[in-house]
Every structure is written in structure tokens, then in C-alpha cells.
Amino acid sequence: IAGITQAPTSQILAAGRRMTLRCTQDMRHNAMYWYRQDLGLGLRLIHYSNTAGTTGKGEVPDGYSVSRANTDDFPLTLASAVPSQTSVYFCASSDSAEGMGKLFFGSGTQLSVL
Amino acid sequence: GQNIDQPTEMTATEGAIVQINCTYQTSGFNGLFWYQQHAGEAPTFLSYNVLDGLEEKGRFSSFLSRSKGYSYLLLKELQMKDSASYLCAVRDSNYQLIWGAGTKLIIKP
Numbered sequence: 171i172a173g174i175t176q177a178p179t180s181q182i183l184a185a186g187r188r189m190t191l192r193c194t195q196d197m198r199h200n201a202m203y204w205y206r207q208d209l210g211l212g213l214r215l216i217h218y219s220n221t222a223g224t225t226g227k228g229e230v231p232d233g234y235s236v237s238r239a240n241t242d243d244f245p246l247t248l249a250s251a252v253p254s255q256t257s258v259y260f261c262a263s264s265d266s267a268e269g270m271g272k273l274f275f276g277s278g279t280q281l282s283v284l
Numbered sequence: 285g286q287n288i289d290q291p292t293e294m295t296a297t298e299g300a301i302v303q304i305n306c307t308y309q310t311s312g313f314n315g316l317f318w319y320q321q322h323a324g325e326a327p328t329f330l331s332y333n334v335l336d337g338l339e340e341k342g343r344f345s346s347f348l349s350r351s352k353g354y355s356y357l358l359l360k361e362l363q364m365k366d367s368a369s370y371l372c373a374v375r376d377s378n379y380q381l382i383w384g385a386g387t388k389l390i391i392k393p
Contacts, residue, residue, distance in 0.1 A: 212288060212383030213327075213371070228380075260326060272317070273381075275326035 173197065176261050176276035183251050183283050191246040191279050193261030201264045202244040203228075203273065204236060206257040213260070219244055251283045286310045288384035290372050295390045296362055304357045304370050304387045312377025318346055318357045319371040321386065327371055331357070359389075367391045 174195045183189050195202065204216040215228030219238040233255060235247045244263075248255055258280050262273040287309045296302040308316070315334040319327040333339055333348035333355060345358040357370055369386040376382055 210385055212373075212385045213381075214383075215380065272329050272332065273319075273327075275328070277326050 174261055174263055174274055174276035176259075176279050178279060179277070180280040181282070183248075183281065185252055185283055186250050189248045189251055189281070191248075191259055191261075191281070193244045193246070193276055194242050195244075195261075195263045195274075196242065197263060197265075197274065198241060199263035199265050199274070200241070202238065203262045203264075204234070204244070204246045205260045205262060206230065207260060207278075208257050216246065216259075251281075253283045255281065256283045257281060286374075286376065286382045288372055288374060288382055290370075290384040290387045292385070293388045293390065295392060296359075298362055298364060298391055298393050300362050301358065301360050302362060302389065304359070304372075304389065306355045306357070306372035306384060308353050308355070308372070308374045308382070308384075310374045310376045310382055313350060314375040314377065314379060316346075316348055316355050317373045317375070317381070318355075319373065321369045321371060323368070330370075362391050364391050364393070 177192045200221045203218045205213040207213050214230050216234050217236040219225045222238050222241045225236050258278050260278050261276040264273050290306045318330040320330050321327040331346040338347045343360045348355045369388045371386045372384040373381045
């Protein structure tokens with residue numbers, strides 16, 4: 171592994187189902203982020219974690235939850251998916267929260283909720 | 285509210301020069317970033333400006349004027365592989381990144 175790995179690459183999900191998007195990094199970065207990207211809009215921050223054991227809410231956190239049990243993993247869970255959560259999801263990391271800006275992104279997950 | 289504005293789409297010719305503008309209104313300022321995103325791929329870091337002036341990196345340069353809330357990304361000697369979206373992002377006083385919607389750059393032969 172080199173960088174950030176996201177899984178799955180794409181997923182079609184029935185509304186109401188639970189789904190966890192996985193994100194793993196091997197750069198030992200302290201800060202990690204989940205963004206969603208929708209056509210015509212800028213990247214929007216869902217949740218973030220400045221260091222293992224801590225998490226925070228971003229701009230659009232409703233319907234999503236995260237955990238940060240260790241430095242490498244930062245899964246994003248949709249407890250009960252809705253069609254408005256159809257989007258491309260990117261996980262990202264940076265060496266520190268204060269240094270945030272130069273982000274390293276995973277390859278993304280295309281999620282369709284029907 | 286916080287806002288980042290950049291053109292939706294631009295077209296340029298291979299070998300030419302193109303300037304992509306970005307204006308911003310944010311709660312504080314702690315740096316401006318440009319990212320490149322090819323279709324279907326993740327964004328990748330291009331440049332960072334925190335002081336006024338021009339930062340040059342090969343064929344790409346980025347300019348910042350904090351008093352005007354303005355930046356541009358200059359791409360020289362355009363190549364077909366430069367066809368991508370270019371994202372402008374500003375780090376606000378809370379060290380959160382505010383993203384523009386991106387400029388899709390189309391390069392024609």
C-alpha cells in the first residue's frame with residue numbers, strides 16, 4: 171500500500187441500508203477527512219479527525235458517522251442511506267491539522283443510493 | 285457566508301497559456317491552494333500561496349493578492365494531459381478548507 175486506499179470503488183445501495191466506506195492510509199498522517207463531491211459543488215467536508223481517538227463534524231455531517239480507533243483507519247458509516255447521499259466520497263489525510271492544506275486523497279468511492 | 289468563485293469551464297489550445305482565476309470571501313485567511321483533478325480521479329496538490337505574489341513551479345504558477353481576495357493559476361505550454369478540473373481552496377481562520385466548485389479546462393489540439 172502506498173498512500174490512501176478506499177474501498178469499495180463503487181457501490182449501488184438500496185435506500186435504508188447501512189453502509190461503511192473504508193479508508194486506510196500508510197503515511198502515518200495524524201489528520202484524516204471525509205469529503206463528498208457533487209456535480210457543480212465544491213468538495214464538502216463530512217467529518218474529520220485531527221488525531222487518533224478524536225473526531226469532529228464538518229459542513230455536512232447529518233446521516234454519517236465516523237470512528238478513528240487508530241492512526242491508519244478512518245471508516246465512514248451511513249446508518250440508513252437516502253438517495254441524497256448519492257455522491258462520490260473521498261477520504262483524505264494530512265500530516266497535521268495545523269498543516270492542513272496539502273491533502274493526500276484516496277481514489278474515491280462512487281456511491282449510488284436507489 | 286464563505287464563498288469561492290471560479291469559472292465553470294475554460295477552453296484553450298495546446299501549446300498556449302491559460303489563466304484560471306479564483307476570487308474568495310472567507311472568514312479569515314490562512315493560505316490558498318490549487319489542486320488538479322482529472323476526470324474520475326482524486327484531486328492532487330498543485331500549489332500553495334500564503335503571501336502575496338507569484339509562486340512558480342515548472343509550467344505552473346500561482347498568484348495571490350490577499351487585499352483583493354484573488355488568485356490565479358497560470359498554465360504555460362499547455363499539453364493535452366493538462367485537460368482536467370482545477371480546484372481552488374482557501375483555508376479559513378479555523379483552518380478549515382473552503383473549496384470552489386472547480387474549473388474544467390478543455391485543451392484542444
